[in-house]
Amino acid sequence: MDLLLLFISSIFVQNILLARFLGCCPFLGVSTKLETARGMGIAVIFVIVLSSTMTWLVYHCVLVPLHLEYLYTLSFILVIAALVQFVELALKKLNPALYKSLGIFLPLITTNCAVLGLAVINMNENYTLLQSIVNALGSSIGFLLAITLMAGIRERLEQNDAIPKCLRGLPLALVTAGLMSIAFMGFNGMIR
Amino acid sequence: MDFAHVVLYPTALMGTLGLVFGVLLAVASIAFFVKPDDRVELIREALPGANCAGCGYPGCDNYAEAVVVDGARTTLCMVGGSSVAAVIAGIMGVKAEAVESMRSFLKCAGTPECSPRNAIYSGIQDCRSAAVLPGGSPNSCPYGCIGLGTCVEVCVFGALSMKDGLPSVDLSKCTGCGTCVANCPKSVLKLVPRREREVMQVVCNSHWRGPDVKKVCSTGCIGCGICVKTCPEQAIVLENNLAVINIDKCTGCGACVAKCPSKCIHPVAGS
Incomplete structure (x- = not known):
């Protein structure tokens, strides 16, 4: 039951983009087309779940026994960078279409603070491995949800000619992001 | 805290982690190796390699890839002209088409003597920045050449030079790539057939x-x-x-x- 609560809360209440404000770069950069946004979201799910598992293992099986907890940032970044490289190589071979549509954004996941942020949140909250994975899965699904919603809205905004010229594109995207964040605030207090 | 705890363990740990991931990635790069299409390489060798972006792609590598992967037209390379288009068509196995040879041409004769300057422009010495001024130009004629030499700077072939405040085109060097045309904020340069x-x-x-x-x-x-x-x-x-x-x-x-x-x-x- 606790795991289910954690899962739902990480998707909606603590949405990584709209409540925790982590990983806003792809949220604005890759959300112009629904298809690319979905690809990015799926890549993020894959990377976040894998990296959370890996960083949990590295933290609890290597850093804690050696009393080197202070090295967590450095080792987490190393783990995440290696993982993203690996995902990139694998995607190039297994799904060239997705690889092409993600383009420059896949390497950018390396420096995406959502990925590192989640690893650090899992560590700070002292989650068990299972809780970490559930939290990672929920948060990344929340990422996919937010970025797909955003892309859907932006695709429609793109079609609208009545928008004043000064607001078209990024300015309106930022306003939209703010409004979406307010909407997601409504989930606050849903789960205590 | 002794020496081993402060220096040795952290160094050894990060070194080991790095080594493990390095080996892992090396293995992955062999396991997931994708053989590149050798037509891309062939087309890339046939192209002039000037990376002028006249074809609409960022460089020759990207154009070569676009021809093979996206089926871009074989005649887009202005610099190489018909001969390169024929080679590319041969590699791709399609019918060769001729490329009309173009050159850059300045549609303005407004030297400072003929067309007085309206204002003293002391901003960034670049036409693109001068063109955003109210009125569209520091010169009295808003259609004419601003004359700060942006086209001269962007030309990768060195075919343009400033003469009497206006760019002049060296026909022996101009390839008709269109970079100067694309960067001219007044559209006063245009490509004309040779x-x-x-x-x-x-x-x-x-x-x-x-x-x-x-x-x-x-x-x-x-x-x-x-x-x-x-x-x-x-x-x-x-x-x-x-x-x-x-x-x-x-x-x-x-x-x-x-x-x-x-x-x-x-x-x-x-x-």
Whole structure:
């Protein structure tokens, strides 16, 4: 039951983009087309779940026994960078279409603070491995949800000619992001 | 805290982690190796390698890839011209098409003597930045060449140089890639087909009415239409107060040059 609560809360209440404000770069950069946004979201799910598992293992099986907890940032970044490289190589071979549509954004996941942020949140909250994975899965699904919603809205905004010229594109995207964040605030207090 | 705990363990740990991931990635790069299409490599070798972006792709590598992967047209490389297009068509196994050879041409003769400068511009010495000023140009004619030499800077072939405040095109170096045209904020440079023989060209870009043009430039096209009546080949038409010469009809007789009251039609040497 606790795991289910954690899962739902990480998707909606603590949405990584709209409540925790982590990983806003792809949220604005890759959300112009629904298809690319979905690809990015799926890549993020894959990377976040894998990296959370890996960083949990590295933290609890290597850093804690050696009393080197202070090295967590450095080792987490190393783990995440290696993982993203690996995902990139694998995607190039297994799904060239997705690889092409993600383009420059896949390497950018390396420096995406959502990925590192989640690893650090899992560590700070002292989650068990299972809780970490559930939290990672929920948060990344929340990422996919937010970025797909955003892309859907932006695709429609793109079609609208009545928008004043000064607001078209990024300015309106930022306003939209703010409004979406307010909407997601409504989930606050849903789960205590 | 002893030496081992402070220095040795952290170094050993990060070293080991790095080594493990390095080996993992090396194995992955072999396991997931994707054989690149060798046609991309062949086309890349056939291209001039100037990376001028005239084809619309960031560089020759990207164009080569676009031809193979996205089926981009084989005739987009202006620099290589028909010969390169034929090689690319051969590699791709499609019919070779000819590329019309183009050159860059400045539609303005407004040197500082002919067309006075309106303001002293002391901002960034780049036409693209000067063009965002109110009025669109520090010069009195908003259609004309600003003359800060952005085109000279962007030309990767060194075909442009500033002469009397205006860029001049070295025909032996110009490849018609269009980089200068794309970077000219006033669109006063344009690509015109290359011709062997001498042709006449209207060296003005202004669509203003005659009296207004006269106020800002002594050699601008005033749209009087005398050239249209004079031309024995009917090669000239007036479009929006500006004479336009169809160079395929122009025989280079020079009748219009003699009659033009503002001397804005110039004979342009062929290559």
